[in-house]
Amino acid sequence: xxxxxxxxxxxxxxxxxxxxxxxxxxxxxxxxxxxxxxxxxxxxxxxxxxxxxxxxxxxxxxxxxxxxxxxxxxxxxxxxxxxxxxxxxxxxxxxxxxxxxxxxxxxxxxxxxxxxxxxxxxxxxxxxxxxxxxxxxxxxxxxxxxxxxxxxxxxxxxxxxxxxxxxxxxxxxxxxxxxxxxxxxxxxxxxxxxxxxxxxxxxxxxxxxxxxxxxxxxxxxxxxxxxxxxxxxxxxxxxxxxxxxxxxxxxxxxxxxxxxxxxxxxxxxxxxxxxxxxxxxxxxxxxxxxxxxxxxxxxxxxxxxxxxxxxxxxxxxxxxxxxxxxxxxxxxxxxxxxxxxxxxxxxxxxxxxxxxxxxxxxxxxxxxxxxxxxxxxxxxxxxxxxxxxxxxxxxxxxxxxxxxxxxxxxxxxxxxxxxxxxxxxxxxxxxxxxxxxxxxxxxxxx
Numbered sequence: 001x002x003x004x005x006x007x008x009x010x011x012x013x014x015x016x017x018x019x020x021x022x023x024x025x026x027x028x029x030x031x032x033x034x035x036x037x038x039x040x041x042x043x044x045x046x047x048x049x050x051x052x053x054x055x056x057x058x059x060x061x062x063x064x065x066x067x068x069x070x071x072x073x074x075x076x077x078x079x080x081x082x083x084x085x086x087x088x089x090x091x092x093x094x095x096x097x098x099x100x101x102x103x104x105x106x107x108x109x110x111x112x113x114x115x116x117x118x119x120x121x122x123x124x125x126x127x128x129x130x131x132x133x134x135x136x137x138x139x140x141x142x143x144x145x146x147x148x149x150x151x152x153x154x155x156x157x158x159x160x161x162x163x164x165x166x167x168x169x170x171x172x173x174x175x176x177x178x179x180x181x182x183x184x185x186x187x188x189x190x191x192x193x194x195x196x197x198x199x200x201x202x203x204x205x206x207x208x209x210x211x212x213x214x215x216x217x218x219x220x221x222x223x224x225x226x227x228x229x230x231x232x233x234x235x236x237x238x239x240x241x242x243x244x245x246x247x248x249x250x251x252x253x254x255x256x257x258x259x260x261x262x263x264x265x266x267x268x269x270x271x272x273x274x275x276x277x278x279x280x281x282x283x284x285x286x287x288x289x290x291x292x293x294x295x296x297x298x299x300x301x302x303x304x305x306x307x308x309x310x311x312x313x314x315x316x317x318x319x320x321x322x323x324x325x326x327x328x329x330x331x332x333x334x335x336x337x338x339x340x341x342x343x344x345x346x347x348x349x350x351x352x353x354x355x356x357x358x359x360x361x362x363x364x365x366x367x368x369x370x371x372x373x374x375x376x377x378x379x380x381x382x383x384x385x386x387x388x389x390x391x392x393x394x395x396x397x398x399x400x401x402x403x404x405x406x407x408x409x410x411x412x413x414x415x416x417x418x419x420x421x422x423x424x425x426x427x428x429x430x431x432x433x434x435x436x437x438x439x440x441x442x443x444x445x446x
Contacts, residue, residue, distance in 0.1 A: 001024045001025070001067040001068055001360055002024075002025045002027075002062075002065055002066050002067050002068075003019055003024050003025065003026050003027070003066065003067065003068045003069075003070065003360065004026075004027045004028075004029060004058075004061050004063060004066045004068070004069045004070070004086070004091070005019075005026060005027070005028050005029070005070045005071075005072065006029045006030070006052035006069070006070070006071040006072065006073060006078075006079070006082050007028060007029070007030050007071075007072050007073055008030060008031060008032065008073040008074060008075075009030075009032070009035070009073075009074070010329070010349060011072045011097075011348070011349050011352055012028060012030060012072050012073070013028070013035075013039065014331065014349040014350075014353065015070065015072060015349070015352065015353050015356060016028050016039075016043075016045055017043070018353050018357060018370070019357065019360055020043065020044075020045060022357075022360065022435070022438050022439060023439060024360060025046075026045050026046065027045070027046040027047070027048060027061045027062070027066075028045055028046070028047045028048070029047075029048045029050060029052045029057060029058070029061055030047070030048075030049065031049065031050065031051055032049075033049045036048075036049055048060055048061050051078075052071060052073070052078065052082040053078055053081045053082055053085065055085060055089065058082075058085060058086060058089055059089065063086050063089045063090055063091050064089055064090030064091075065090070066086065066090070066091040066092065067091075067092050067093065068091070068092065068093045068094075068095070068359060068360060069082070069083060069086035069087075069091040069093070069094045069095070070094075070095045070356055071083050071086075071094075071095070071096050071097065072097040072121075072352060073097070074099075076096070076097065076098040076099045076100065076103070079096035079097050079098065080096050080098070080112070080117065082096070083095065083096040083116065083117040084115050084116050084117060086116075087115075087116030087117070087118075088116060093118045093119075093359065094116060094117050094118050094119075095117075095118060095119045095120070095121060095356055095359065096112075096117050096119075096120055096121075097120075097121050097122070097123065097352060098120050098121070098122050099122065099124060099240060100122075101122060101124075101125055101244065103120055103122070104120060104122055104125065119359070121352060121355045121356065123348040123351045123352050123355075124239075124240035124241045124244060124348070125244060126351045126354075126355065127241045127244075127245075127302070127327065127346050127348060127351055128241055128244035128245040128248060129248075130346055130351070131241075131245045131300060131302075131325055131346070132245065132248055132249060133145070134323075134325060134344055135230050135233070135249070135253075135298060135323070137154070137216075137227075138227050138228040138230060138298070138322075138323050139156070139220050139223075139225035139226060139227050139228075140154045140155060140156060140225075141155040141156065141157050141206065141338070141343055141344050142154070142155035142344060142371070142372060143155070144367075144369040144378065146366075146367050146380045146407075146409065146428070146430050147366070147367070147380065147409045147414075147428055149213060150212075150213075150409045150412075150414040151210055151211070151212060151406070151407040151409060151414050151430050152210070152211055152213070152216075153184075153208060153209070153210055153369065153378050153406075153430070153432075154181075154208070154209045154211055154216075154219065155206055155207070155208055155209075155371075156206070156207050156209060156219070156223045156225060157204065157205075157206055157207075157338075157343075158201055158202070158203060158204065158205045158206075158207060158223060158224070159203070159204075159224060160203050161224045162201070162203075162222070162223050162224035162225075163221070163222055163223075163224055164201045164207075164222045164223055164224070165201055165202065165203060166200055166201065166202070167200065167201060168197065168198050168199060168200045168201075169183060169195055169196070169197050169198075169199060170197040170198060172222060173197075176218060176222070179215065179218070179416065180211060180212040180214050180215025180218065180416060181209050181210060181211035181212065181215040181216075181218065181219045181416065182209065182210050182211075182406055182407065182416045182417065183195055183207050183208065183209050184208050184209065184210055184378075184404045184406040184432035185207070185208040185374075185376065185404070185432055186199065186201070186205050186206070186207055186208075187205070187206040187207075187208070187374050188202065188204075188205050188206070190335055192374045192375070192376055192434065194401075194402060194403070194404050194432075194434075204339075206338070206374075207223070208371070208378075208432060210406030210407045210416065210417075210430055210432070211416075212407070212414050212415075212416060213414075215416070228297055228298070228322050228323055229297065230253055230297045230298050230323070231253055231254060231297055232253060232254040232255075232256075232295060232296050232297055233249070233253055233254070233255050233256075233296060233297060233298040233299070233300060234255075234256050234257075234258065234282075234288075234291070234293065234296050234298075234299050234300070234316070234321075235255060235256070235257045235258070235275075235300045235301075235302065236257075236258045236282040236299075236300070236301040236302065236303055236308070236309070236312050237258070237259065237301065237302040237303035237304070237309075237327070238257055238258075238259035238261070238264050238265065238268045238277070239302065239303065239304060241302040241327060241346075242257060242259075242300070242302045242303075243268060243271060243272070245300065245302070246272050246275045247271065247272060250272060250273065250274040250275045251274055254276075255272075255274070255275040255276065256275075256276045256278055256291055256296075257272070257275050257276065257277050257278065258278050258280055258281070258282040258287075259277065259278070259279060260279070260280065260281050262279050265277050265278075265279040278291065282301070282308075282312045283308060283311060283312060283315075285315060288315060288316075288319065289319075293315075293316060293319045293321065294319050294320055296316070296319075296321050297321070297322065297323065298321065298322075298323040298324070298325070299312070299313060299316035299321045299323070299324045299325070300324075300325045300326075301313050301324075301325070301326045301327065302325075302326075302327040302346075303327070304329075306326075306327070306328045306329050306330045306333055309326040309327050309328060310326055310328065310333065310337055310342065312326075313325070313326045313342045314340065314341065314342070317341050317342070323343055323344075324341075324342050324343045324344070325342075325343065325344045325345075325346065326342050326344070326345055326346070327346050327347070327348070328345045328346070328347055329347060329348060329349070331347060331349060331350075334347060334372050338372075344372075345372045346372070347372055350370045350371070350372055351370075353370045354368050354369050354370040354377075355368075357370065357377070358379070361379075361381075361442055362442050362443075362446050363381045363382070363384070363441075363442050363445035363446055364381065364382040364384065364445075365379055365380065365381055365382075366380045366381070366382060366428060367379065367380035368380070375434065375435055376432065376433065376434050376435070377432075377433055377435075377438070378406075378430065378431070378432050378433075379430070379431050379433070379441075380409075380428050380429070380430050380431075381428070381429050381431060381441075381445045382426065382427070382428055382429075382445070383423050383424065383425050383426065383427045383428075383429055383445055384425065384445060384446060385425040386425075387425070387444065387445050387446055388443070388444045388445075389423050389429065389444045389445050390422075390423050390424055390425050390427075392422075393419065393420050393421060393422050394417055394418070394419055394420070394421050394422075394423065395419030395420065397444070398444075399441075399444070400433075400436075400437040400440035400441060401436075401437065402433060402434035402435075402436050402437035403431055403432065403433040403434070403437035403440070403441050404431070404432050404433075405417040405423075405429060405430070405431050406430045406431065406432055407429075407430045408421065408423060408427050408428070408429050408430070409427065409428040409429075409430075410424065410426075410427050410428075417429075417430075429445070
């Protein structure tokens with residue numbers, strides 16, 4: 001595909017790298033000349049310095065031949081104008097990043113569609129919903145649902161007490177012959193392994209598992225995990241992510257929200273009816289103690305500063321808080337953050353990529369998750385009529401190295417993938433894959 005990405009920093013660059021790895025022709029439009037010079041010196045991406053709301057700049061980017069125009073600058077008004085202009089100038093499909101949740105109402109979406117914007121993405125809304133899902137399944141480090149929970153992807157960290165330690169996949173299947181879950185990847189020492197039957201689980205492994213709803217209980221037993229009853233939480237940062245999460249949760253749990261900006265605190269007290277808003281710096285350990293951090297079940301740090309979020313989550317762990325969630329915008333920090341004890345990392349670049357990458361696939365992709373801490377993706381793809389994936393049982397398919405089929409959703413039923421399972425047209429198939437396997441998997445489903 002010919003793809004134009006309008007950005008003004010890291011989100012656009014991360015997305016460009018993600019899509020370039022999948023052999024698309026990428027053009028980046030960005031106002032920062034120095035940044036684009038650096039990009040040109042390290043990649044083969046085409047770059048254009050300029051304002052994406054300029055018709056002449058879009059024409060220089062050859063927008064009339066663009067299969068997809070993506071605008072992800074920080075100012076949502078620029079994104080909206082860029083997408084509208086891009087569509088009028090010939091782009092086949094346009095996507096705009098927005099910050100305001102009101103833009104996502106059905107009435108507003110219909111208006112934007114009529115103006116030429118095909119889709120809107122709001123990373124802050126997706127991040128807030130991820131936080132809520134993680135508080136519902138507290139044993140998981142990361143969780144993503146396919147087809148409204150028919151299958152789920154769990155990331156489980158294996159501690160020293162996990163019964164699965166030093167067992168192979170074959171051993172686990174022997175002990176649990178009616179297994180309703182399947183390990184699809186192991187992340188160990190910054191390396192991702194697609195496991196085979198004789199691969200063993202070791203302490204501190206991060207295991208990615210596809211599970212049916214009825215398999216969750218057994219999965220937690222095998223991994224030595226227990227659910228935490230969440231009654232009280234602390235949230236650090238009253239920006240869009242923190243505010244949205246609190247609004248969605250405040251009638252279910254007790255919440256204390258820390259925000260250093262006094263004026264923002266006043267605004268938050270008008271929006272949040274059941275949340276206690278505290279004007280203070282959560283890096284102040286004395287303040288945390290005064291607000292009874294030892295009585296907190298979960299600690300969520302979502303300020304605009306990754307270092308603050310990491311530090312405050314580490315303080316919370318020191319005080320015995322069992323569940324910590326940090327917004328970490330620097331992707332280089334994700335792996336180390338997980339290794340030093342923070343339960344879950346949320347990254348808005350990955351959230352944005354997860355939403356957008358599915359629009360670049362030839363296959364029909366109904367769900368996609370770009371995973372935190374590893375360079376891999378989990379997709380739900382629809383098997384098209386006469387596609388290669390429907391012609392043989394799974395064990396006879398030419399599945400590329402770096403990919404594994406985890407499960408299949410057929411109508412109202414979900415199935416864990418086994419070697420003799422026959423995929424049929426219309427099935428939704430959950431596939432875990434490394435970047436080098438994506439284009440080959442795409443061909444299997446076309």
